[in-house]
Amino acid sequence: MTAATYARTRYAAESLVMMMIDRAHAGISDVAGTLPSILSIDGLKSVDSEIRILESRRVIEDTLSALGPVTLFPEIARPRLFGLLPADSPQDQLEKAIDKFKRRLQVEQQSSSNIVRLSFSHEDPDLAADTVNALADAYLKRRRAIFDVPRSPFLASELARHSDQLKSIEGQIQALKSEYDIVDLGQESLLAANQVDSIVQRRRQTQERQAALQAEVTAAKKRLAALPERVFDFREQSNQTQNDDDRNVLLRLELERDRMASQFLPDYPPLQELERKIRTVRQSMKGGDKPVYNTTREVRNPSIPFLNNHLLTLEIEQDAVARQLDELNRQHTVAVEKVGRLRKAESELRDLERTRSVMEDIYRDYAQRTEAARAEEEAAKVRFSNVRVVQPAVAPATGTSMAPSFIIAGLVGGILLGGAAGVLATWLRQVYILPHEIERDLGVPAIASFSDTDGELVSPGAQQELIHLAAQLRDHGLDDQPMALIQFVTANDGDGDAIVARGLALEFAKGRGLRTLVIDLCGDGTGQLAAINAGADGETDSGAGERLPTIEPQSAGDLEALPSAVPLLWVSRQATGSALGSLRTPIAQSRQMLERLNQRFDIILILSPPIGNSHLARRLSPMVDANILVARAEHTRAPVAARMRDSILASGGDIVGLVLTGRHFHIPQVIYRWL
Numbered sequence: 001m002t003a004a005t006y007a008r009t010r011y012a013a014e015s016l017v018m019m020m021i022d023r024a025h026a027g028i029s030d031v032a033g034t035l036p037s038i039l040s041i042d043g044l045k046s047v048d049s050e051i052r053i054l055e056s057r058r059v060i061e062d063t064l065s066a067l068g069p070v071t072l073f074p075e076i077a078r079p080r081l082f083g084l085l086p087a088d089s090p091q092d093q094l095e096k097a098i099d100k101f102k103r104r105l106q107v108e109q110q111s112s113s114n115i116v117r118l119s120f121s122h123e124d125p126d127l128a129a130d131t132v133n134a135l136a137d138a139y140l141k142r143r144r145a146i147f148d149v150p151r152s153p154f155l156a157s158e159l160a161r162h163s164d165q166l167k168s169i170e171g172q173i174q175a176l177k178s179e180y181d182i183v184d185l186g187q188e189s190l191l192a193a194n195q196v197d198s199i200v201q202r203r204r205q206t207q208e209r210q211a212a213l214q215a216e217v218t219a220a221k222k223r224l225a226a227l228p229e230r231v232f233d234f235r236e237q238s239n240q241t242q243n244d245d246d247r248n249v250l251l252r253l254e255l256e257r258d259r260m261a262s263q264f265l266p267d268y269p270p271l272q273e274l275e276r277k278i279r280t281v282r283q284s285m286k287g288g289d290k291p292v293y294n295t296t297r298e299v300r301n302p303s304i305p306f307l308n309n310h311l312l313t314l315e316i317e318q319d320a321v322a323r324q325l326d327e328l329n330r331q332h333t334v335a336v337e338k339v340g341r342l343r344k345a346e347s348e349l350r351d352l353e354r355t356r357s358v359m360e361d362i363y364r365d366y367a368q369r370t371e372a373a374r375a376e377e378e379a380a381k382v383r384f385s386n387v388r389v390v391q392p393a394v395a396p397a398t399g400t401s402m403a404p405s406f407i408i409a410g411l412v413g414g415i416l417l418g419g420a421a422g423v424l425a426t427w428l429r430q431v432y433i434l435p436h437e438i439e440r441d442l443g444v445p446a447i448a449s450f451s452d453t454d455g456e457l458v459s460p461g462a463q464q465e466l467i468h469l470a471a472q473l474r475d476h477g478l479d480d481q482p483m484a485l486i487q488f489v490t491a492n493d494g495d496g497d498a499i500v501a502r503g504l505a506l507e508f509a510k511g512r513g514l515r516t517l518v519i520d521l522c523g524d525g526t527g528q529l530a531a532i533n534a535g536a537d538g539e540t541d542s543g544a545g546e547r548l549p550t551i552e553p554q555s556a557g558d559l560e561a562l563p564s565a566v567p568l569l570w571v572s573r574q575a576t577g578s579a580l581g582s583l584r585t586p587i588a589q590s591r592q593m594l595e596r597l598n599q600r601f602d603i604i605l606i607l608s609p610p611i612g613n614s615h616l617a618r619r620l621s622p623m624v625d626a627n628i629l630v631a632r633a634e635h636t637r638a639p640v641a642a643r644m645r646d647s648i649l650a651s652g653g654d655i656v657g658l659v660l661t662g663r664h665f666h667i668p669q670v671i672y673r674w675l
Contacts, residue, residue, distance in 0.1 A: 010104075010121040010400060013128035015136055016391035017054075019047045019114045047114050050387065051107050053146065054116070054139045060101050061094070062138035067131060069097035072122065076100075105135070115390065125395040132393035140387060155370040162363045169356045173349065180345040189342050196335045203328040206321060213318040220311040227303055250281045430638045432631060438658050441638055442645050444629065447472055447657030450500065451664065456531070457503035466507045473504075473626070473656065474512070483656070484598050485624040487606040489617045490631070491644045496661030497630040498522070501605045502532055509569035514602035517561055519572045521581045521608050521616060525562070528607075529571040532564045551600075559597065570601070583615060591623050611644050621653025629658040 053059065070077045076093045079086055088096065106119040118135060122128035182188055257274045264271055432438055435446030448469040450462055457466060474482045488497040501518060509516040520528045551561040551570065559578045561570040572578075579585040580593050597604055606624065608617035621627050627648050631641050641658075648655055 010123055011125035011128050011396045011398070012106075012119050012121040012400070013125065013132045013393040013396055014391075015118045015132045015389065015393040017116045017118065017136060017139075018388045018390045019050050019116065020388065047109055047116065050143075051109060051116060053143060054118070054135070055102075055105070055107055056142070057098065059135065059138045059142050060098055060105075062142065063131065063135045064094065064097055064101065066134045066138065067127075069093055072127065072131065073097050073100050118393070120393075121400075129393040129395045136389050136392075140389075143387065152370060152373040155366060155373050159363065159366045159370050162359060162366055166356065166359050166363060169352055169359060173352050173356070176345060176349055176352065180341055182342075182345060182349075185342070185346055185349060189339070189346065192335060192339045192342055196332065196339060199328055199332045199335055203325065203332060206325045206328060210318065210321045210325060213314055213321060217311065217314045217318060220307055220314060224304065224307045224311065227301055227307070229301060229304065246281055246285050250278065250285070253278045253281060431634050431636065432638065432641070432660060433633055433663075435660050438631070438641070438660060442641060442658065444645060444655055445657040446660055447628070448500075449633075449660040449663055450496065451662070457499060462503070463507075466503045467511065469659070470504060470507045470512065476656070477625075483625040484602065485594060485604050485606070485626075486656075487608055487617065487620055487624045487627050487653075489608060489621070489627050489629050489644060489648060490610055491612055491636060491640045492610055492632070493613075495630050495632040495636060497659075498528065498531075498607055500630060500659055500661060501607050502528060505569055505603075505605055506532070506566060508603045509566050513568060515568050515570075515600070517570045517572070517597065517601040517604045519559070519575050519580070519604060519606045521575050521606065523576070525571050525573045525575060529562060529564055529573075532566060532569065532571060559593065580620075581616065583619065587619070587623075590620070594623055611647055612640075618647050618651040618653075621648045621651045624653070626656035627653045628656055631658060631660055632662040633660050634664065635662060 064072065070093070073096070076096045077087050080088070087093075101120075104121045106117075108117045108119075109115070110117060118132050120128050120131045120135065122131065176182075253274055257271065257278060260268065260271045260274065266272075432441075435449045438444060438446045448465050450457060450465060457463065473486060477483050488501050490497045498520075505516050505518050508514045518525075518528055518532075550563060551559070559575060559580060560573045562573050563570050575581050578593075580590055594604075606620065608614070608620060611617045629641070629644060629648070645655065
């Protein structure tokens with residue numbers, strides 16, 4: 001209605017332009033000269049091309065410059081937002097004027113003719129006619145500027161560019177030859193291949209010599225080990241004492257005595273002195289204190305030194321051959337690397353030479369085309385115009401108003417917009433309201449839904465839902481065994497997982513008589529125990545089943561459980577400080593701890609921290625029999641629930657289903673099935 005109120009009468013001024021198409025103006029030879037000079041498009045397509053030029057931004061800008069943007073559209077110069085903001089800058093005013101001009105301009109080709117109709121609507125009829133005439137003048141000027149562009153500068157720039165590319169390729173070829181130290185690639189490749197073959201032959205000969213030396217060394221060591229170390233020559237034994245002069249002294253004394261006895265009497269004192277010396281010497285010779293010497297002579301085997309010398313020579317030669325073989329291996333590696341580098345250089349050089357050959361052909365062709373284009377430009381400097389204005393624009397006498405159309409469009413649009421808004425709001429909603437939406441989006445069955453999770457689940461409907469949930473968990477087990485280890489997984493705090501776990505634990509303990517344990521890994525367990533005791537309503541243990549005492553930890557990190565006021569129901573205490581709640585505990589130890597608890601209790605419910613805050617839920621998911629996802633209606637976003645599901649499945653856990661909590665029926669339940 002507002003648009004109809006402010007709608008004003010507009011006057012449309014028209015002008016007719018005739019496009020004269022002939023072979024000279026419809027076709028033009030290809031700039032590069034690779035295509036023949038033929039008529040490339042027919043007349044009607046040529047007219048359509050002229051229309052595109054007429055509607056171009058440059059033509060519109062020239063028209064606005066001639067008339068003035070503010071003259072045509074005074075509203076663009078007014079302050080914005082009811083005078084609270086200043087007017088737009090000149091550039092923004094020009095952009096807005098161009099948009100308004102395009103919306104009011106109409107360029108149409110008359111059917112089966114070469115006549116084009118120009119129409120522009122404005123509140124001032126005289127200004128509308130002036131605008132159409134200014135548009136035709138700007139179009140003709142722009143067209144002359146387009147078709148008067150010479151080809152030789154473009155061809156000359158392309159020729160210079162290809163010349164630079166040729167020089168660059170030549171430089172790359174020279175740089176490649178310098179890098180790989182290449183003079184003649186073919187000769188260098190042949191020499192490198194011959195060098196590799198020569199080294200291989202020498203290495204084979206050296207390996208043969210090394211094998212022969214090894215055999216000789218082994219045979220020499222074997223022969224040397226078989227020879228005796230010494231060979232017996234002879235043995236002699238003598239009692240002769242070296243430097244023994246007793247007999248000589250005795251002989252000299254006896255000779256002296258005989259000489260003096262022949263000259264002197266027996267009582268001559270010197271003669272008696274000689275007798276005493278002779279007796280002393282003889283007495284000394286009779287004594288047994290003189291040592292007896294034995295001499296034994298053994299000769300060393302002469303073959304051993306020869307074999308040792310020969311073995312030493314062989315070992316020295318063997319070491320020299322090994323060093324020679326290492327050097328040949330090094331030379332072979334270097335030669336093979338050189339052959340590889342030459343192959344790589346050959347591939348790169350071949351590509352560069354191929355590119356150079358192509359670039360030379362292109363350069364030669366561009367040089368010829370450039371000279372031909374210059375000759376053509378010199379010969380034809382005058383072009384006849386093939387566009388004529390048949391009918392100039394005049395001020396129209398009658399106009400049109402959009403007020404009735406705006407009223408009808410407003411009524412129809414309001415109805416459609418209201419319906420579309422409702423459909424769009426439902427389509428873009430990313431939270432869950434109904435259980436079947438979970439099954440549709442996540443592919444996970446919705447096994448239960450609760451509406452009063454702000455408090456304990458005490459309503460008859462909630463109790464029936466708990467009985468139904470417990471029956472599903474006990475009836476569908478693994479290998480004919482009912483589920484005993486169940487973990488509740490949620491994405492955010494306060495989604496109602498603790499309330500559902502408490503209600504389910506009460507159902508298992510009170511309704512089914514199962515020994516139940518609630519493990520609270522989100523806190524110390526006192527809150528869960530207090531809530532369970534408060535919901536027991538003063539029940540006593542009389543008539544109930546056997547209640548076990550408090551479960552004390554047997555070792556460091558073990559779990560402690562306290563009995564609640566409900567028979568057969570225990571709650572963990574400080575479970576976050578146990579080995580089960582620590583991420584440092586090995587997985588095998590956590591699994592063993594759960595197996596020990598499973599032997600003592602019939603059902604174990606585990607409350608894990610939100611999966612976005614801790615890795616503990618993903619860690620325990622493959623250890624339990626089943627994982628139950630918990631989402632809060634109108635709160636948990638669909639992408640968050642999908643990530644929670646994917647995290648559990650990626651960790652190897654099994655998902656039995658999803659529980660929807662916090663449902664609110666703002667409208668009748670019958671309408672929810674349509675959302």
